[in-house]
Amino acid sequence: MTDVVLLAVLLAAIAIGYGLGRWQSHRTRSTASPPSNTELSQEYFVGLNHLLNEQPDQAIETFVNVLEVNSETVDTHIALGKLFRSRGEADKAVGIHQNLLARPALAPHKNEQIQLELARDFMVLGLYDRAQRLLTQLLETSRDDSHRQTGKALLVDLLEREGEWQAAIDVTLGTLKRHPEMRRPTAHWFCELAEEDRRQASRAMAKRHLRKALQLDADCVRATLLLAELAMEDGHYTRAIEQLGHVPDQDSEHIPTLLPLLKRAYLLNDDEPGLRRHLEQLLARAPYTSTIVLLGETVHHQEGIDTAIEVVGEQLNRAPSLGGIDYLVDLYVESQQLAGRATDTRLLLLKRHTQALLDQRPRHRCRRCGFTIERLQWQCPSCRDWGTIKPITGIEGE
Template sequence: MLDVLLLIVLMAAIAIGYGLGYRQASRRASFNARSSYQTPRREYFVGLNYLLNEQPDEAIHTFIQALEVNSENVDTHIALGKLFRTRGEADKAARIHQNLLARPALSPQQNEQVQLELARDFIALGVHDRAQRLLRGIIETPQQDAQRISAKHLLVDLLEREKAWQEALDILLPVLKQQPRMARPAAHWLCEIAQQEIQQSSRSLAKRHLKKALQLDSACARAYLLLAELEIDNGHHYPAIAHLRALAQHAPAHIPSMLPTLERAYWLGNDIDDYRQHLSSLVEQAPLTSVIIRLSEQIRQQDGVEEAIRITGNLLARAPSLGGLDHLIDLYIESQQLEGRTQPDERLLLLKHHTRALLNNRTRHRCGHCGFSCDTLEWQCPSCRRWGTIEPVTGVEGE
């Protein structure tokens, strides 16, 4: 890190030296030949001395003092400000950028560029209101250049952090065609709004926002789940099941997440046979552990333990998993109890002890982007802050 820092400062020093040399060259036109040997300002050599002695902080401060602001070296000042911010010294970066804004030498484009960097400084410092004012000022004009697009991204990110979902949508939706990757976050913001409306008993508005979320992102499992739960609360189990079928089709990784809602829907309609058939079709589509276990439970209740053991064993031969094995051991223990054994086979109990210990230590959900793991499903990753990237873990130790 220090080598990179010294390289950046060295480049800044070269730029300063060039600027000082250029200024002196212009002065030579009005001086005699002897004055052409005039040396650069003392601060330049002091800064180089700090740099050679591996004192980058002192070198940076000295170069800033030596480098006067003009239209040709604004980028150098901005680069130094960025350097301070990346090192966690956003207060120093803000002072550099505020000093730039106070100079009349900036062109309108440079002025907006410095405002954008100053907004980043304020965000890093946690001064969000001042950052918002700067960013809103940049995006006021209809022109869509790189700086305004960057300002919109920063403002949307800031509003998202503050959970101002509707304000973020108002800025993003008009330019969503140019930013298709933002469709997934926008869909989740609509889900956030819908959940607030459900809490306020505005169910019709919530349903409208959830359907709009699916228009933006057809794979938004969260929207399907919320729609299904709304239908169940209204006593409509068939529409709820239809939403869950769509979820399984568009977001199969979240089939485990929908199973409790699916069971509620079928129990509401008293369609136990259809529920078992639905589980069987899900197993064929995605032989996940939680689906296998729920199907096994239905078979046990309807056809007995031995049939559940047979079918569960066959399914686990196709898709082995630790959770499935743990459930199968439970079935064997129950079978022995039904046969009249007062104490199950000790070998089964030992296996049960080991599988349970392993299951208690497993990772249940993981972010597909950064690898963050958690026990409960989070719709926004707390680590990388991406939406919809956390899914149930699959494989032998997972689903």
């Protein structure tokens, strides 16, 4: 058991002791039954004994059993429920919170607070349908603005987890002025709808959803990339290139992300010189490894390997990177092979080292929580934020 959890249990015990003291004082004034007080005190000290012996489960069970639910102790019960949930025992938290809701004498404010905690319990247990019913009912009946806002946030989180994108949008749209931080997630939900439309061959609806995404978040790279892909599928390669030209202004860190589609659009448009000029413009803005590599491949195809080596070498002088060196070694090896010379073993050794180092590293990282992953995902699996995973500079070209 960690010190943090032990401290939490101890604080809960202190709160319970305080609640018991007040409850017993009230009982002493209202009835002459000292044996009951003595019994309660004994139970309380039994709980403390469990706590001091590092038996937190027995301690909490003792406190819950001895503490009567009333207006003075309800906060302590709620705290104990939260403690169970934080310890990974959400089923016990459900028991505590459901027991509280069974008390009709509780004030409406407390009743709603308990409903929110019970919804959190259900979500932790994966009982999304029960949590959704509880939250929907609370939003229909609550007059407490803070509870309504909390309930909406929980409901949106639940709907997002379930992939109910339109329902999440419906809940959120009316709150964007008050919560502008939700514009980016909502834009991605529209992108999710567009992806579904695309799979169902509803291209017009997909484009409509993507335009709504960009209205909400003008910097939504994902929406721009999807519009470019749709233009490509329609055979409008010049339009796709124009769409991709917006990405560096939206988020220059996603320049590596747009390159495969950019290359395909230019080649299908039979405009390899245009691709080279576009890559040179991107490198003037941000010298990413993947851009250097693609420029090297383009020059190689147009003017031969020696010119490619020269161009890549110049770019790496400006912005050295592991991925760039790995590609340059490939060019040197190929150059020797084309010249009919035996490959320098030192180059092969260097290639093994650079490749091994690259193989050990992920290609993308979440800028919010640091989570690393090989392939790009638009929602971080760790912190669940949207649009925060981006290529890692220097190895993104591999």
